[in-house]
Amino acid sequence: MTTILVVDDSTVDRKLATGLLAQESEWRVVEASDGNAAMSMISEVDPDLIVTDLNLPGINGLELLANLQKSHSRIGVVLLAAQGSEEIAVEALQTGASSYVPKRLVPTTLVETVRRVLASIQETRKHSDLMDRMGERVETFVLENDVNLLMAMSRHFQTVLADSWSLDRTDRLRTGTALEEALLNAMYHGNLEVSSELKEQDHQAFYALAEERRNSAPWIDRKIFIRTILNPDEATFVIRDDGSGFDPNSLPDPTDPENLIRPFGRGVMLMRAFMDDVTYNTTGNEVTLKRKRNRS
Known part of the structure; x- marks a missing residue:
């Protein structure tokens, strides 16, 4: 089963994203309220994808992404950004985030965005598995x-x-x-x-x-x-x-x-x-x- 970790310090926003994603029966959705909690949970829940707010207490979304790039680069990251965070979102995409969803569009576009990113991750892993079997x-x-x-x-x-x-x-x-x-x-x-x-x-x-x-x-x-x-x-x-x-x-x-x-x-x-x-x-x-x- 595919595991998705939703990270947001806003209970309302976190529950909205979690509720939307949990409607997909093949997805297991877990939550974290900040970046530090998310990093602590990674080894435990082994997520395939992280959906994270950019503005977080402690380790913010950009720092969380940077940490993931160093130690868990196989995990995809979808950013959630409130209005006014567009420049930071662009920087995060350049750093290695998989996609970006404005918070105002979460109800209409989050599930489809996550579906596309997961499909890309799965294809990349299949190709990686094939390359691991390359002789020379x-x-x-x-x-x-x-x-x-x-x-x-x-x-x-x-x-x-x-x-x-x-x-x-x-x-x-x-x-x-x-x-x-x-x-x-x-x-x-x-x-x-x-x-x-x-x-x-x-x-x-x-x-x-x-x-x-x-x-x-x-x-x-x-x-x-x-x-x-x-x-x-x-x-x-x-x-x-x-x-x-x-x-x-x-x-x-x-x-x-x-x-x-x-x-x-x-x-x-x-x-x-x-x-x-x-x-x-x-x-x-x-x-x-x-x-x-x-x-x-």
Whole structure:
């Protein structure tokens, strides 16, 4: 049976929402009078969906949503907002709420809104169950030295992880940032052999030289080779360039405060911060990035 938790400090409003939802025989409806009580009840009642007022004492609706996104992201959230709370409702929707119902429209639209959100949640869970049974997904790509292609590659990876792992927006962006840095390093420093020292001295000269080499031999013929291996628990990204490589041990320590604002080594710092493991081959022209799936 589907469980719905209704959270509202107004007894009248809470009973109205509960009464409407309880008319559906396949739904079990429970109540909480504030955000703190709601958080305490979650482990006990295991709700599929929370219908919550935005304006609550203690933990308000927005804070309740933020807490759920961190620890119970699978639970859908439908917001109830009084007139004048529209801007907060928009912020909550951007944070991850499933839908929004103005309080004045609760009698006419709440049940149908909840029905649509539950259908979406159930479909997402079915897809997640299917992806958990995936054995292994392998993809290979060969790319030219084109920044637009590299950015498209990063977005593709993010989409794949969102689809396969239901990865949230923050984790997708962190993963995408690490991959972008690895791809850009393969192009600029690997294939085009433009040094970070030049970028540190003169940004315009760095990009001008890169553009010149991108359209000239022998650099124009060099490619970036990508292989991805994805299973339900781990993602592996192998990125290799046609350059002569470098000594990975020559990189400065990017965590040294003196190096944090320098372009040299910044990409490697981000890769190591956002991935679980980053390793280079002995010649330095191939990097392998791994990240494990964090299941909520």
